Every structure is written in C-alpha cells, then in structure tokens.
Amino acid sequence: MRQIEHMTTTATLTDTRTFEEKLDLFAQVAVNVGLGLKPGQELVMTAAGDAAAGAAYYRASVKAGASLVTTLLTDDA
Numbered sequence: 001m002r003q004i005e006h007m008t009t010t011a012t013l014t015d016t017r018t019f020e021e022k023l024d025l026f027a028q029v030a031v032n033v034g035l036g037l038k039p040g041q042e043l044v045m046t047a048a049g050d051a052a053a054g055a056a057y058y059r060a061s062v063k064a065g066a067s068l069v070t071t072l073l074t075d076d077a
Helices: 019-035 051-063
Strands: 002-006 009-013 042-048 068-074
Touching: 019 051, 042 051, 051 068
Parallel strands: 042 068
Antiparallel strands: 002 009
16 A cells, blocks of 8 residues: 655555556566567567566567567576
C-alpha cells in the first residue's frame, strides 16, 4: 500500500494486481519501450532461472507482433 500526498489531501492506493499481472506489465514495457520491438521483427532472448519471466517476455513479444521468438534457456548450475 502506498500513500500519495497532494496539497492537503492524502489518498491511500492499494495495488490489487497479482505478481503475474505485474510481471506481464513489466515485460510489455520492456519489449515495447526498452526494445522498441515492431510488428514483424524477430526476437532472440536468453532466459535463466525463472521460467515465469521468460514466459512473460514471450507473451509480450508475441502481443507486440514479433514474427518469431526464440528463447535460449540457460542453467545457472
């Protein structure tokens, strides 16, 4: 929970999004803004450890219109 103060009013906002929803949102920003992925482009990415993050980036890339998404999985061990 976080508070936002504006002049003399204090409001409390509760973020009710799940971890997966937040991860999907972060992945969408990373793919669309950070990478600037355009429809029709191909993406090659590496993913280590957390399969949920790799899946979120995959979904965001497909949603952005990637023609091909290749994921190279690595094992930290």
